[in-house]
Amino acid sequence: MENDSFFREHGMNLTMQDDYIAVCARRPLYSMSSAFIGGGSRYHTIWVNRQVDPSYHAxxxxxxxxxxLAAKQLDPLETCGMMTAANVSDVAIRFLREQTFQLAVLITAGVGNAVRAGKELNSEKCSQTGTINLILFVGGSLSPAAMINALMVATEAKTAALSTLGVTDDEGELATGTTTDSVVISTTQEKWGCHHEYAGLATPLGAAIGKEVYHAVTVAVERERTSLRKQRL
Structure with missing residues (x-):
């Protein structure tokens, strides 16, 4: 990690275990998320990215x-929870501090079931494992529209990284993601010089999110590729 002062400064703690990554905060942060636990628009104090076996089924x-979560003493009602079959030890973490905002980005990437949006998928493909989980923390004050902007930019940056890396679907076309990708943005809602009404690519905040997510996805996918090569040896 380049610098974890973001978490210390905002009363947060990052825990990395063999089978999960957790971030716990002393006070709730406002979030928007597609996570299957705690998804939607709400407040969270816990964020979890849990690694499961590729054969996981429930x-x-x-x-x-x-x-x-309860067995790990993590309150499910306070948690934004994600799952992945990727190695959480291959997480890519980036931090950025600017005059009007701070960023912390945590990304794990499994692309074994990479797909291209706009194409019809078969049921077998939808059941395969592989997930790109994006967790974004913003130190700053954002409007709801800006948070949605940020989610859009993060998704675009993910797809741009996959394109650069040459990640393809089963038919050899460039992939836009996987069938089970998840994303969350959580904000401190503290003003760092200004309130961000927008976070598109034309704004400093949106441009920064795009850059940091692009780099983090690139690193996470490359780490996954390295791990898979070592497993085959």
Missing amino acids: DEPAQEMRAW
Whole structure:
């Protein structure tokens, strides 16, 4: 990690275990997320990216995940929870500090089931494992529109990184993601010189999010590729 002062400064703690990554905060942060645990628009004090076996199956994944969180003494009602079959030890973490905002980006990437948006998918492909999980923390005050802007930019940056890396679907076309990708943005809502009404690519905040997510996805995918090569030896 380049610098974890973001977490210390905002009363947050990053924990990295063999099978999960967790960030815990002393006070709630406002979030928007597609996560299957704690998704939507709400406040969180816990963020978890849990590694599962590629053969993982549960009839009720959300129920199983809540039980797993409780066993780890992580309150399911306070948690934004994600799953991945990628090695969480290959996480890419980036930090950035500017005059009007701060960023912390945590990304894990499994691209074994890479797909291209706009194409019809078969049910077998949808059941395969592989997930890109994007976790974004912003030290700053953002409007709801800016948070949605940020999610859009992060997704675009993810796709741009996959294109640069040459990640393709089963038919050899450039992939835009996987079938199970997830993203969350959480903000401190503290003003760092200004309130951000927008976070598109034309803004300093949006441009920074795009750059940091692009680099983090690149690193995470390359680390996954290295891990897979070592497993085959």
